[in-house]
Amino acid sequence: DSGVTQTPKHLITATGQRVTLRCSPRSGDLSVYWYQQSLDQGLQFLIQYYNGEERAKGNILERFSAQQFPDLHSELNLSSLELGDSALYFCASSVAAAVQETQYFGPGTRLLVL
């Protein structure tokens, strides 16, 4: 158990809908990262927040957005969902902002868009 929690574990929804994925980092960690894992794209970095501020951006679609709240939990919002958004979404956390810190991954949220 990494200490990173994600809810929900599974999500099934329809195309065009909007969902919110939630992540609570390990106690004391200030950085939260979001990743998408799919069969065709592999594991891709989406976005990083550090202490409430966006710090780095990867291959995140404009339909997706994220934020980190004062209590350091983070939410990833996915809107206008398409079939291709079906994937496993991980969040990870680390103590500091720098990526060379070890990142601890949560159990993931499996999203299925029908």
Added chain:
Amino acid sequence: ELKVEQNPLFLSMQEGKNYTIYCNYSTTSDRLYWYRQDPGKSLESLFVLLSNGAVKQEGRLMASLDTKARLSTLHITAAVHDLSATYFCAVDNTDKLIFGTGTRLQVFP
């Protein structure tokens, strides 16, 4: 654009044998990470390699980094069934981790 390639993509090996997984990347980076993922599970950090020539070992796994060759290796010694998993390398690219394709390892008796 940084590309990270792993070789092989799939590896089936007998218990007790040795093998090496290779991770090549296309642009300069001094930092490389290895992760393990069990089927249906999350990623677990194995090694963090932060400089040229870095070598780290944990149990039957040993990772090394050659930044000049842009190559990292994950060596498996005397494989056991418990090592069956998918192994990913990831390279730091301006504060973003770029992951390789993964190597699925299956160890059989």
